[in-house]
Amino acid sequence: MSITNVKTSPIANQKPGTSGLRKKTRVFQEPHFLENFIQSIWTGIGGAQGKTFVLGGDGRFFNTEAIQIVLRMASASGAARVIVGQNGLLSTPAASHLIRKRGADGGIILSASHNPGGPNGDFGVKYNIANGGPAPESVTSAIHAATEEISVFRILEAPDVDLSLTGIAQVGRMEVEVVDPVADYAALMEEIFDFGAIADLFESGFRMRFDAMHAITGPYAKLILENRLGAAKGSVVNATPLPDFGQGHPDPNPIWAKDLVDAMMQPDGPDFGAASDGDGDRNMIMGRGIYVTPSDSLAAMAANATLIPAYKGGLSGVARSMPTSLAVDRVAEKLGIECHETPTGWKFFGNLLDADRATLCGEESAGTGSNHIREKDGLWAVLFWLNVLAARKCSVTELMAEHWKTYGRNYYSRHDYEGIDGGIANDLMQGLRAKLPTLPDSIVAGLRVVAADEFAYDDPIDGSRTEGQGIRIHFSGGARLVFRLSGTGTVGATLRVYLETYETDVLDRDAQEALDAVIKAADQLAMIVKRTGRKRPTVIT
Ligand code: G16
Numbered sequence: 001m002s003i004t005n006v007k008t009s010p011i012a013n014q015k016p017g018t019s020g021l022r023k024k025t026r027v028f029q030e031p032h033f034l035e036n037f038i039q040s041i042w043t044g045i046g047g048a049q050g051k052t053f054v055l056g057g058d059g060r061f062f063n064t065e066a067i068q069i070v071l072r073m074a075s076a077s078g079a080a081r082v083i084v085g086q087n088g089l090l091s092t093p094a095a096s097h098l099i100r101k102r103g104a105d106g107g108i109i110l111s112a113s114h115n116p117g118g119p120n121g122d123f124g125v126k127y128n129i130a131n132g133g134p135a136p137e138s139v140t141s142a143i144h145a146a147t148e149e150i151s152v153f154r155i156l157e158a159p160d161v162d163l164s165l166t167g168i169a170q171v172g173r174m175e176v177e178v179v180d181p182v183a184d185y186a187a188l189m190e191e192i193f194d195f196g197a198i199a200d201l202f203e204s205g206f207r208m209r210f211d212a213m214h215a216i217t218g219p220y221a222k223l224i225l226e227n228r229l230g231a232a233k234g235s236v237v238n239a240t241p242l243p244d245f246g247q248g249h250p251d252p253n254p255i256w257a258k259d260l261v262d263a264m265m266q267p268d269g270p271d272f273g274a275a276s277d278g279d280g281d282r283n284m285i286m287g288r289g290i291y292v293t294p295s296d297s298l299a300a301m302a303a304n305a306t307l308i309p310a311y312k313g314g315l316s317g318v319a320r321s322m323p324t325s326l327a328v329d330r331v332a333e334k335l336g337i338e339c340h341e342t343p344t345g346w347k348f349f350g351n352l353l354d355a356d357r358a359t360l361c362g363e364e365s366a367g368t369g370s371n372h373i374r375e376k377d378g379l380w381a382v383l384f385w386l387n388v389l390a391a392r393k394c395s396v397t398e399l400m401a402e403h404w405k406t407y408g409r410n411y412y413s414r415h416d417y418e419g420i421d422g423g424i425a426n427d428l429m430q431g432l433r434a435k436l437p438t439l440p441d442s443i444v445a446g447l448r449v450v451a452a453d454e455f456a457y458d459d460p461i462d463g464s465r466t467e468g469q470g471i472r473i474h475f476s477g478g479a480r481l482v483f484r485l486s487g488t489g490t491v492g493a494t495l496r497v498y499l500e501t502y503e504t505d506v507l508d509r510d511a512q513e514a515l516d517a518v519i520k521a522a523d524q525l526a527m528i529v530k531r532t533g534r535k536r537p538t539v540i541t
Contacts, residue, residue, distance in 0.1 A: 001158045001172050003076045007151065008032045014040065014147035016140040018345045018487030020126030022112045025062050028123040032153070037143075038070055038108075039153035041127050042077045044143030045106060049078035054098045054128075056090020056181060057110030058216040058279040060117030061243040063088050066110050066125075068160045075174035076154035082174065085181035088163050089241065091216045091280030093369075093377035094185040096132035100373065101184060105130055111279035114251035114366075115490065118244030122490050133350035133374025137466065182220050189224060189380065192310040192372055193387045201390040202230040210236045210382065211260040211275040214246035220280065220379055229386075235270075250277050252284035252366055252378070253541045254291055264288060272389065272396060276378030281346075282366040283381040287396020293412050293511075295325035298362030300403050301384055302331045305360060307391040308384060310372070315359040319352050321345070322455050322470055323482045323498040324364040325410040334407070343457045343469040344484065350374050351461035364414060364498065401507070408504040410478075411514035415537035416486075417495040417528065425485055425493035428531050432471045432483055435525065439473060445520035447475040473525065478502030479518050483526060495532070497522050512540070 011030075014021060014037055021037055028034050042048040055070055057063040067088035074082050083102055084090075090098070092109055099107045112124035127135045127143065135143070156172045169176040189195075202208075208231055212218035218239030225231040238246065249256040252275035264273040264286045273286035285292040292300070302318050305311040317338030320328050332339035340358055342348035346367060352358040353371045362368040367376030368384075385396075392399060439452035455469040470484030479501040486494035499518045503509070512519070523529055 001156055003154055003156050003172075005152050005154055006032075006035070008036055008153055010148050010150055011036050015144045019113060019134060020109070020124050022115060022122055022124035022488055022490055024490055025117070025119055025121055025123040028062060028066070034066055034069055034125070035073065035153045035155065036147060036150050037125055038073050039077075040143050040146035040150055041108070043146035043150070044139060045127070047077065048074055050080050051105040052081040052083070052102070053079060054083045054090070054095050054102065054104045054107035056085035056095050057088055058091070059089050059241040059243065060111065060123065060245070060278065061119055061121065062123050063110050063243070066123070067163065069155070070108055071161060071171050071176060072156040072158055073154065075158070075172040076156040079174050081177065083177045083179055084163060086163060086166055086178055089216065090181045091185070091220060093281055093373055093375050093380065094181055094220070096128060096373040096375040097185055097188055098179070099128055099130065100132040109279065113279050113488070114249070114277040114282060115488070116245065116249050117278065118247070121244065128374070131350060131354055131374050133353075134345070134347035136347050136350065137464070182223050185220060186224050186228065188372060189383055190228075192308065192380070193383045194309050194390070195229060197390040198383070198386045199230050201386065202232070206272070207232065207270040208235050208272040208274070208386075209260060209263055209270045211252070211257055212236060212239045213248060213250040213252065213257065213275055213277065214238045214240065214242040215250040215276065215278045215280070216241050217276040217280040217379055221276075224379065224383070245278065252277050252282050255539050255541060257284055260284070260286065261291065272386065274382040274385070276382070277366070280378050281376040283368060283378040284366055285381065285385055285396070290397045290400060292396065292400060293325070293364075294362065294366045294368065295320075295327050295364050295410065295412050296400065296403070297381070298324065298360070298368055299327035299331050299407065300399060301362075301368060301381070301388070302328050302335070302360050303403060304388045304392070308387050311359060311370070316356045317352070317358040319349050319358040319361045321348070321363040322472065323484065323496070324362060325412040325500050326478070326480070326502070327407065327410040328362065330407040340460075343455065343466050344487070346376055348457065348459070348466070351459055355461045357460065364412070404507040408502055409507045411501050411503065411509065411511045413499045413511050413515055414541050415497040415499065415519070415522070416539040417532055417534050418489065418538040419492040420495060420532050420534070422493045424531055425495055428495065428526055428528070429471065429483065429485060432526055436471070444524055445517050447479055447517055447521050450474050450476050475518070475521070481518055481522055481525070483522075495528070497526070497528070497537070
């Protein structure tokens with residue numbers, strides 16, 4: 001087996017976004033595209049020599065080929081060991097756990113998360129650091145810089161490794177350990193939650209439906225929910241991971257998990273419904289007749305956390321991404337704990353979790369997690385809710401009604417305008433930026449602006465500053481409007497408009513109705529229809 005130094009040259013647009021490098025699959029399949037990026041990861045982290053990495057992916061199309069390429073490149077650059085999930089599979093949270101548990105130097109996760117897969121879908125590569133979390137900006141910048149200077153990549157000429165059996169294999173001088181992707185993760189969940197109480201809940205006839213969306217969480221959910229906890233067989237649906245996710249869009253929200261929503265809205269629907277995404281880090285929570293927004297879910301979890309064995313001592317603090325609603329802030333205030341507001345991207349929670357300044361973190365984009373790993377965790381969130389329901393002996397509807405009665409309700413929605421022209425999107429954001437100084441005290445769609453700025457984050461742990469993280473407009477009475485451009489799309493630009501209003505009296509309104517004035521204010525301020533020609537959002541969640 002010999003190592004080849006392959007001459008290459010920089011490929012444009014290899015800048016990691018909100019969560020790793022995401023592109024169309026066929027772009028990743030172009031000559032040298034994946035190889036250049038992997039070699040640049042080694043360069044960006046100071047080399048692979050002697051290091052141990054965790055490697056796995058969500059099983060999407062091109063996963064199998066990409067895993068073999070990464071293994072041969074890791075070996076060629078001197079890595080000592082790679083711990084890889086059987087058949088190349090690992091959910092993002094399971095990978096984060098493995099990195100931490102095994103003291104690995106880092107990990108590579110092959111996934112474009114909730115983006116569709118397949119030859120015409122998306123593919124992605126994320127690098128996670130030794131704490132198990134996504135690489136921070138300092139590391140992703142170094143990787144990006146390396147992509148702009150690369151002239152050669154190293155790869156071992158070797159046959160594919162058989163990843164179908166657990167055990168030890170060899171790629172050149174590098175050891176490859178093939179592990180069961182589910183076992184360690186399931187054991188961790190058992191340490192955190194009261195499995196006995198959840199099993200009793202199922203024993204009493206409690207019915208749930210978990211939609212794995214033909215993605216990575218199928219095997220995890222089958223083992224934990226059905227086999228260990230005793231949920232009825234068939235509670236986990238779409239449980240076999242498929243390379244193209246059954247031609248679906250593995251994003252757990254009311255649009256893409258419509259079948260689940262329809263089942264949960266039946267009068268005789270299951271007591272509890274949930275879904276996870278392509279790589280298993282996102283979650284959607286529902287009760288019979290009720291959808292819980294990710295922002296509300298985070299708030300309710302924080303308010304009930306001490307019912308869970310792992311958090312019974314209380315929370316050191318909570319953190320949410322800036323566009324996530326302010327519902328959790330009210331809980332933190334009542335609990336007398338810190339509440340941090342970070343830019344979008346799980347990587348910004350890592351320092352807070354490491355320093356124990358936050359125990360629970362969450363994002364409006366369907367992500368919640370805790371200090372048990374350094375990624376958001378879909379199935380963990382589902383087990384958290386099940387544990388709370390088992391302890392409280394109430395329904396999701398009752399729990400949320402009581403929550404809103406105590407804290408008031410932050411009606412919330414996100415309107416996405418996908419695939420708009422990049423120039424138009426930038427002009428729209430620039431137009432808003434220019435207006436900011438004139439906005440305070442003005443009235444827009446009947447709402448009075450109390451503050452308006454562009455969000456910048458000063459990390460309280462390492463002092464780094466991250467600017468340009470979205471336009472925030474606060475109105476009197478607690479309403480808020482946020483505009484930002486997505487960092488995970490692969491076609492044109494996606495404008496995200498985050499809408500929120502706060503009410504303490506009427507707690508059961510339709511969210512879009514409650515947000516009517518904020519929606520009008522958004523269009524007046526950003527001139528969305530005029531600038532983009534779009535009469536309505538592509539996706540409303
Ligand atoms: C990723 C990040 C999240 C972020 C989300 C949306 O999620 O990990 O932190 O909230 O993207 O980002 P954007 O609004 O820039 O598209 P995932 O599940 O795709 O990895």
